[in-house]
Amino acid sequence: MDESFYNEREQTKAKHDLLRRYLERFAYKILGSGWQALDFIDGFSGPWENKDQTRFRDTSFGIALETLNMVAANLSERGKAVQVRCIFNEKDPAAAKDLADFVARVRPDFPHVEVHTLTGAFDENASAIDSLATHPFRLVLVDPTGWTGFPIEALKTVCKGRCELILNFMHNYIAWHFANPSLNRERWLTELIGAELAAPLHSRELSVEEVRDAVLAMLKAELGFAYACHSPIEMVKKRRLHFSMIYGTSAADGVFVLREAEKKALPDHEWKVNDRRARGQLSMFEDEEHSPGPYGTLRSRHLEDLPALVTKLARQTKDAPLSFKRFAATVMEKHYVSPTEIKEKVGELAKQGLIKPTWKTRKEKARVPDGGDLIVWIGDEIT
Ligand SMILES: C[S@@+](CC[C@H](N)C(=O)[O-])C[C@H]1O[C@@H](n2cnc3c(N)ncnc32)[C@H](O)[C@@H]1O
Incomplete structure (x- = not known):
């Protein structure tokens, strides 16, 4: 440009x-x-x-x-x-x-x-x-x-x-x-x-x-x-x-x-x-030369809030599993984050035994979900 x-x-x-x-x-x-x-x-x-x-x-x-x-x-x-x-x-x-x-x-x-x-x-x-x-x-x-x-x-x-x-x-x-x-x-x-x-x-x-x-x-x-x-x-x-x-x-x-x-x-x-x-x-x-604009400010806040937000939305999948694609789009509708960043959080929750790692049936070594993999909350079953 x-x-x-x-x-x-x-x-x-x-x-x-x-x-x-x-x-x-x-x-x-x-x-x-x-x-x-x-x-x-x-x-x-x-x-x-x-x-x-x-x-x-x-x-x-x-x-x-x-x-x-x-x-x-x-x-x-x-x-x-x-x-x-x-x-x-x-x-x-x-x-x-x-x-x-x-x-x-x-x-x-x-x-x-x-x-x-x-x-x-x-x-x-x-x-x-x-x-x-x-x-x-x-x-x-x-x-x-x-x-x-x-x-x-x-x-x-x-x-x-x-x-x-x-x-x-x-x-x-x-x-x-x-x-x-x-x-x-x-x-x-x-x-x-x-x-x-x-x-x-x-x-x-x-x-x-x-x-x-x-x-x-x-x-x-x-x-x-x-x-x-x-x-x-x-x-x-x-x-x-x-x-x-x-x-x-x-x-x-x-x-x-x-x-x-x-x-x-x-x-x-x-x-x-x-x-x-x-x-x-x-x-x-001049004194604000390194302060971000509205996008940078909101993106930092959304990244900070992401673990809590992903956990909250994942809980709702207990009775209504969602494909990762739809899950991620729901998060990203209001938040300036990427599918990769969401995948990481979902992967961490799966490691803690709170989300079923459905992606392992697709590929045993897969660490995080892909578009079609289901997100299913299982946290309450083990607590
Ligand atoms: C902000 S400018 C568009 C700039 C253009 N989209 C760009 O990014 O280069 C808005 C344009 O809409 C025209 N406009 C204003 N009212 C309109 C209407 N009711 N219907 C269609 N065009 C209109 C204006 O004359 C002006 O050229």
Whole structure:
């Protein structure tokens, strides 16, 4: 990634880095398995505040085109015929024209991707987007400029079938507009999360984290995703949480791919921030040059809490055994840890005789479980 495109926009770089890493792993996983064809839908494409005016490499659509074309080309070289379609939607007519001109100009450079551009509001174009997206798997990106433009009904229209969603939840806008009860807030909340989830929230003050939790709940209750996660991205200048990249998936693998992409992208972002502080460019923070950002802080806390958390969840498998894959995804939905770190904890509990080492029947020497191995709590039988 060219750093110069992101001068003073580290949070955008982190968002794009996360998107690129996620898209690459996701596309290999989906296209490399049985699906063979996918639609990437960018509902709020831009271009928006980009510096690269020729190749648009610092935009979500530029990143998607490059990444998906590269994955499809590699897979077709290996003899796997895959189909990828990108649907880019933008409301602002001038930006939409830049987008359409760019696509017309570079189409021959991305021969493995079919591209469509649409002009108009995401909610007004939701049905048209849905009709264009005929492949069996969808990834939908919703990256608005504020908190409006993606009402729940539009999300329901677009997030259909096998689908994953990445939604940029913008902290400062939400904090500002959703804190206090008002008639407007009632309308916005209902539009954002649906009447049922919104109703109990109308009469009280809300923190931005509570609104985010409500959006995560909406992804599961209304859009039908099995897992709803988020990744925190800090705004460097103000040293506060700026974006939560909210993510919905129905596959345990989706959670693993997200956490893997995040583990590469976010510490890098937070260390770069420290570098800037160390060079004295942010003199306000000079004394804090080694303090981690929100991701690093939470990851340390989650690692500390992991033994207790794994024990607590493992106890629940006494009467309802779970595959390691589902067990790990449940832990990782809310915690910034990896399957390997969870495996180690499960292995330790098995050594203590608290979890049945079911993986030994697969391979006697296996120390820790694999995806399909069952997690079964047996602690109470021996105490
Ligand atoms: C934050 S920018 C998107 C940036 C882009 N996803 C990226 O990462 O490079 C949001 C874009 O959405 C557009 N927009 C605003 N409201 C919209 C709506 N209701 N429907 C579709 N696009 C909208 C804005 O004009 C702007 O270009």
